[in-house]
Amino acid sequence: MKDKNLKIKEAGDTKQTFLVTGGAGFIGSALCNALIRQGNRVINIDNFNDFYDPKIKKQNVAPLEQHENYHLYKADIRDQDVIDEIFKTHPVDVVIHLAAMAGVRPSITMPAVYEAVNVQGTINLLNAMHQYGVKHMVFASSSSIYGNSKRIPFREDDPLERVISPYAATKKSAEEFCYVFHHLFDLNIVALRFFTVYGPGQRPDLAIHKFTRMILNGEPIPFFGDGTTMRDYAYIDDIVQGVIHAAGFVQQKQPVFEIINLSGNKPVTLSEMVQQIEKATGKKAVLNRLPMQPGDVVLTYADITKAQKLLDFKPETPFEKGIDNFVHWYRTIHNL
Numbered sequence: 001m002k003d004k005n006l007k008i009k010e011a012g013d014t015k016q017t018f019l020v021t022g023g024a025g026f027i028g029s030a031l032c033n034a035l036i037r038q039g040n041r042v043i044n045i046d047n048f049n050d051f052y053d054p055k056i057k058k059q060n061v062a063p064l065e066q067h068e069n070y071h072l073y074k075a076d077i078r079d080q081d082v083i084d085e086i087f088k089t090h091p092v093d094v095v096i097h098l099a100a101m102a103g104v105r106p107s108i109t110m111p112a113v114y115e116a117v118n119v120q121g122t123i124n125l126l127n128a129m130h131q132y133g134v135k136h137m138v139f140a141s142s143s144s145i146y147g148n149s150k151r152i153p154f155r156e157d158d159p160l161e162r163v164i165s166p167y168a169a170t171k172k173s174a175e176e177f178c179y180v181f182h183h184l185f186d187l188n189i190v191a192l193r194f195f196t197v198y199g200p201g202q203r204p205d206l207a208i209h210k211f212t213r214m215i216l217n218g219e220p221i222p223f224f225g226d227g228t229t230m231r232d233y234a235y236i237d238d239i240v241q242g243v244i245h246a247a248g249f250v251q252q253k254q255p256v257f258e259i260i261n262l263s264g265n266k267p268v269t270l271s272e273m274v275q276q277i278e279k280a281t282g283k284k285a286v287l288n289r290l291p292m293q294p295g296d297v298v299l300t301y302a303d304i305t306k307a308q309k310l311l312d313f314k315p316e317t318p319f320e321k322g323i324d325n326f327v328h329w330y331r332t333i334h335n336l
């Protein structure tokens with residue numbers, strides 16, 4: 001990816017301080033690593049919840065824990081007092097807010113928890129930013145906000161359809177609160193609508209990870225619908241670069257409030273995804289055919305013109321290579 005002027009400080013330049021929420025998770029830990037490599041300071045707030053095995057999150061943060069520029073708080077963004085205390089202690093240049101209850105299907109059975117973390121938690125951070133004079137935020141939003149939109153590919157200025165899961169409702173609501181704090185208190189915010197992110201370190205609940213595990217174990221994989229549903233996958237390294245460029249962009253000219261799609265820009269069918277994993281693992285999948293799940297959307301496909309223009313975003317990893325990298329990582333960590 002070309003860097004234009006969006007690059008944040010490289011090692012040796014004046015350091016910046018990033019407050020990353022959810023920095024023990026899949027995207028957050030990859031981001032923290034990249035920010036530290038570039039010579040920045042990182043304050044990571046994560047509650048290491050058990051949405052998936054917290055041991056994975058501990059492993060994610062282990063390489064950075066001793067680094068002098070890295071500060072980890074095991075804390076919950078639902079706790080305004082704790083968040084305020086952290087903002088009081090550290091001057092922060094940019095907040096990168098990734099902490100969330102992620103995942104569409106579990107949100108259906110626990111919408112209140114999703115609301116408390118994804119909406120109230122976001123408001124707590126916005127409050128703290130306003131109170132302590134922190135002006136810049138990059139917020140992790142989601143493609144799920146587009147619901148089953150008929151306009152393809154999805155553009156940020158599309159009139160939004162109804163959302164169809166509690167998770168999507170919380171992300172849409174959090175985006176609205178970001179705008180409200182921008183409007184009322186001049187906070188500068190970029191909300192990035194991530195499309196399905198994959199690659200080494202991917203969450204174990206997401207399909208590519210789950211299918212790889214089951215195919216390698218010889219278990220039948222749950223195959224929802226007829227295989228024609230499509231997802232616009234985004235490779236982790238491309239997303240991390242997009243987030244870093246957004247952190248540069250949000251500090252450049254003010255006031256700024258933007259919503260920007262980030263994806264690989266090439267939708268892949270469920271059948272093609274399974275075929276790629278079969279190729280990378282060298283094993284044939286056994287399909288357990290099931291009806292479409294409520295809350296699931298049929299297609300995600302992003303128009304990334306705005307990301308290209310404002311963030312110089314250019315997804316560089318072809319899906320086949322990304323799956324090979326994922327399967328290689330999976331085999332390595334499981335000694336297979």
Ligand SMILES: NC(=O)c1ccc[n+]([C@@H]2O[C@H](COP(=O)([O-])OP(=O)(O)OC[C@H]3O[C@@H](n4cnc5c(N)ncnc54)[C@H](O)[C@@H]3O)[C@@H](O)[C@H]2O)c1
Binds near residue numbers: 045142203
């Ligand atoms: N991975 C994707 O495909 C994808 C797609 C669209 C949007 N997103 C969004 O990107 C962000 C990161 O996703 P991810 O895949 O890395 O998920 P993840 O679950 O691996 O990371 C989220 C992190 O937030 C932490 N967290 C959750 N609740 C918290 C709380 N109350 N207080 C403090 N920390 C808390 C978790 O412990 C976890 O480490 C999320 O906001 C998610 O909604 C992800």
